[in-house]
Amino acid sequence: MRALLDRGDEVRGIDNLSTGRRENLSEVLKRIDFRQVDILDLDATRQACEGVDYVLHQAAIPSVPKSVLDPLGSNRANADGTLNVLVAARDAKVKRAVYAASSSAYGDTPTLPKHEAMNPNPISPYAVAKLTGEYYMISFYRCYGLETVSLRCWPARLRRRNARDACSTSRPDGAPL
Ligand SMILES: NC(=O)c1ccc[n+]([C@@H]2O[C@H](COP(=O)([O-])OP(=O)(O)OC[C@H]3O[C@@H](n4cnc5c(N)ncnc54)[C@H](O)[C@@H]3O)[C@@H](O)[C@H]2O)c1
Numbered sequence: 001m002r003a004l005l006d007r008g009d010e011v012r013g014i015d016n017l018s019t020g021r022r023e024n025l026s027e028v029l030k031r032i033d034f035r036q037v038d039i040l041d042l043d044a045t046r047q048a049c050e051g052v053d054y055v056l057h058q059a060a061i062p063s064v065p066k067s068v069l070d071p072l073g074s075n076r077a078n079a080d081g082t083l084n085v086l087v088a089a090r091d092a093k094v095k096r097a098v099y100a101a102s103s104s105a106y107g108d109t110p111t112l113p114k115h116e117a118m119n120p121n122p123i124s125p126y127a128v129a130k131l132t133g134e135y136y137m138i139s140f141y142r143c144y145g146l147e148t149v150s151l152r153c154w155p156a157r158l159r160r161r162n163a164r165d166a167c168s169t170s171r172p173d174g175a176p177l
Pocket residue numbers: 014015016017018019020021037038039040057058059060061062077081100101102103130152153154155156157158161165167
């Protein structure tokens with residue numbers, strides 16, 4: 001977001017602040033159109049997409065352990081939420097939607113380096129929901145012509161993330177998820 005503002009783009013941001021914190025936006029809050037919106041609220045997500053050229057979809061519950069404890073909640077935020085974003089983006093005729101997908105799609109496949117031609121092998125409910133989002137991205141291009149891009153991100157230590165929300169890629173016994 002900071003990079004977009006620095007290059008002169010107008011930015012509208014939505015977040016339900018379930019794990020995100022408003023303080024994290026303090027540097028930029030006056031320069032963006034921030035709305036506290038849940039992507040599970042289709043009407044509000046549609047309104048947020050009105051007049052927008054590009055959607056950068058980052059919202060998620062990005063936690064393997066939480067998804068193991070609550071697969072329904074994970075699926076709602078990560079799969080249903082992504083579908084809502086796509087419907088809203090399609091209806092608002094945005095030029096492109098870019099999705100933060102997850103390297104968890106590779107599961108415990110031992111092959112290195114990983115590459116996109118490999119068959120997905122998701123293990124955790126989080127991985128399945130994020131991969132479902134990728135398939136929806138492809139489907140919305142094929143069915144509706146909405147240009148979509150999925151970027152399979154790798155785990156990163158994030159300065160602003162609450163420690164309690166950290167993503168884990170293994171079970172407590174060390175087995176991969
Ligand atoms: N950080 C990583 O290591 C990593 C690795 C692979 C993929 N990803 C993906 O990248 C994206 C961003 O990850 P992050 O680490 O910045 O996550 P984060 O937890 O820091 O941010 C996610 C944000 O989504 C918001 N959110 C959750 N549910 C929502 C909902 N229903 N409606 C609106 N907002 C909602 C949260 O409040 C939070 O601010 C996620 O989609 C994640 O799956 C992250």
